[in-house]
Amino acid sequence: MDYFLTSEEKALKEKVRAFTEKLVVPMLDELDIKAEFPTEIVKEFGKQGLFRIFVPAQYGGTGAKIMDMCIACEEVGRICAGVATAYAVGALGSGPIVYFASEEQKQKYLPLIASGEKLCAFGLTEAQAGSDVANMKTTARKEGDYYVLNGIKQFISNGSISDVYVVLAATDKTRGARGISAFIVENGTGGLTFGRHENKLGIRTSTTTELVFEDCRVPKQNLMGKEGMGFIYTMRNFDRARPGVGAIGLGTAQGAYENVLAFAGKHDLLNDQYIQRKLADMATEIEAGRALIHAAARTIDSGYKGFSKASSFSKLYPTDLAMKCALEAIDIMGPYSILREYKVEKMLRDAKITQIYEGTNQIQRQVIALELIRETGTGKRTDHGI
C-alpha cells in the first residue's frame, strides 16, 4: 500500500521504526515488569528529535504536524504502547502551550520541550471528573500576583517525572465549564507534590500519578490565555491529540497482527483458511484504520477548522481495532499467547487503555453523534466530505 507520504514523512517513519526496534525491543520485559518510566529511552527520543515534532519551527520544532505525530506514535506503539504513551503525553502537554499560550510562555517553554530537555504533561482528570471533565474540584484562587491552587489531579500520565504541567482548575466555581482556567505549573513549585503511583493492567512503563496541590502558588503570568477558557482549550487540545492516540492503537493492532503472522508461519498454519480469514480481516482493518488516521491528520494539518468529528473517528476506530486484533491474537496463538515471551498478552493489556484514555470511546461516539446531529440541523457537513 502506498500511503503517499512525503519523502520527509517516509524518512521519519523509517527512522522511528529503526531506533524504536533497537532501543525498546530489548527492554520490553523489563519495562513491563519493573513498571518504571523509560527515562533512558525518552532521553534518546529527545536526542533523535522526536519531541521537535510537537513544536512549531520558530520554537525549535519541525512544525507541529499532526501527521508526523501520528507516524511516530504508530511506530513506537507497534513495539510498546507504554513507551508510546510516555512519549505522546508530550504532545498532550505541549499542545495547549503551542496553541493557546502567550508569546512569552511559548519562548520560555517550547524550545526546551522541543529539544527533549523538559518533559511536559497535562493535568485534567480528577476522581469525580473523568468523562465529566467540567466537574473538577481543583480550584485556583487569585491572590495578588499569584493563583493559589488546591485539589488533587488523578491518573496523570508522566506525573512526577515531567518538568512542566498544564493544569486545569476552577477560577470561578459558579460558572461551571466556563469557570475553568489553564495554568502552567513547573515541577518544584511549592505546594505541588505527587501522590500515589498507580498500579496498572498495562502500559506499565508509563508512570501514572496524582498531582496534589496544597496552597500551590503559581505566578499569575503562568495563567494560559484568558481565565475561563480552560475547558475550551482542553477540548481543542484533545481534538488535536486524539489522532495520536488512535495511532498508538493502530501501532498496537499492527504489532499484534505481525506477531500472529509470524506465529502462523512458524506453526505451519498459513494454509489454514480459518487463519487466512483472520489475517486478511486484520490486515484490511489495519489499513482502514491507518487511512482514517492519515485522513484526519491531513485534515487538521491543512488548517481546516471543523475537525472534531474526524479527530474522534481517528481515535475510536483504531483503538477498538487494537483491542480486537489483540483479542484475535490470543485466540489464534492459543495457549502460547498467554505467556509473556509471545508478546501479545502485553499488547492486549496495553490495548485496553487506548479505548479509555483521552476520552473513552463512549465519549468519542458522543462527540461524533453530536456533530452528526448538528450537521443534520444545519444541513452542512463540518468536514470536507460530501
Added chain:
Amino acid sequence: MEFNKETALLQAEFRKFAKDVIAPKVDDHDKKGEVPREFILKLSEMGMLGALVPESCGGVALDTLGTVVALEEISKVCPSTGLILAVHNGLFAYPIVKFGTDAQRSKYLPQACGGEVVGGFAEMAANELLVAAATGSSQYTISGQNQLLLNGELNGPFVLSIPLPGSDASTFSIIDPGCPGVKITKNTTIIGMKASGIADVRFQDALVNSGAILGVDRQGQEITADVRNIVRLLFASIALGISQGAYENALKYAKERVQFGEPIANFGMVREMLADMAVKIESVRLLTYDAALARDAQKDFSKAAAIAHLVAAQSVADITNNAIQIYGGYGYMKDYPVERYFRDAQVIRVLCGTSRLDKEFIAAKII
C-alpha cells in the same frame, strides 16, 4: 432455569462458601500468585475433588449439572480456584476413571477425592517434547518442556500426552511427583489465573514405565476426543462464572458512579453494554446447563459442549473487556477487580482448545 431442590441447595452452598470464605482472600492470592491451598481441603469436604468420580472409587458422583453450577459459583469469585477444580476433576480424575487400569484407579482416585493430592494436566498444545522408545520395563524416554502444567504447583501426579515419534499417534501417561528427570517450577509469566498454580515442567530423560500408561498404548486420540467434551463443559462454566463476576461488579459500579450529575447506569451507551452482558451470560448459562443435562441423560453432549464453550469463550472476552470500559480509568487499575477478571478470561479462552478447535468440531458435526 428452575433447578430441582438438590441443585438449588448446592448452588446456595457454593455461593455462600465463595462469598464468605474465598472472596476475602482473592486479591491477595492474585497479587502474590499464591495457590489457595487453604480452600482445597474444605472443597474436598464439600465433595468438589471427587465430583466426577463414582462412589466406588471414593468420589461423590455429583451430576454434571451440579458440577458446572458449583464451578460457576466458585469461578464467579475466584476463577483460579475454579480452574484448579476443573483441571483436577476433568483432566486428571475423569480420564483415570474412564480409561485407567484398576491399579491406577485404586492408586490415584481415593487420594484425589480426599483432597490429599490435587492432580494436574500438561496442556497438550504447549508440549515441546522429544520422545524416544525406551528399553527394559520402561516404555518411553521424554526430554523437553511444557510451560503450561496446569495445577503444577500443587505437586500432585499429572496427566501428560506423549506424542509418539514418527507418527500422529499419542499416548497418555500419569507422571508421579518426584519422578526422576522431571522438574517443576513456578511460571510467573502468564497473564492471568495467577493463583491457579500453572507451572513449567522440564523433562530430562524422564522414564515412563508401562504401568504409567493411561489406558492402553497409542490410545491418545480417543482419550483426547473424549476428555475434550467434559473439559469444554467445565471450562465453559468457569468462563460463565468469570462473566457473571465481572458483570455484577460493572453493574454495581454503573449504579454508583456519578458523572454529569447522574449515575452512569442512566446513560444509553452504558445501558447497552450492560444489557449485552446480561444477554450473553444468559445465553452461555442456558447452553452450558443444557449440555450438562444432556450428559446427565447419557446423551451425546459433545456438540452442545463445543457450542457452549465457543460462546462462553467469546462472551467472557467481550464481557470482561466491557466491564473495564464501564469502570473507565478505574477499571485499568489493580485496585479494582475487573482487570483481574479480564486477565483470567484470556487464560480460560485458550486452554485445552480455542475457538478455532470448537468451530472445527462443530463444523465436522454438522456437515
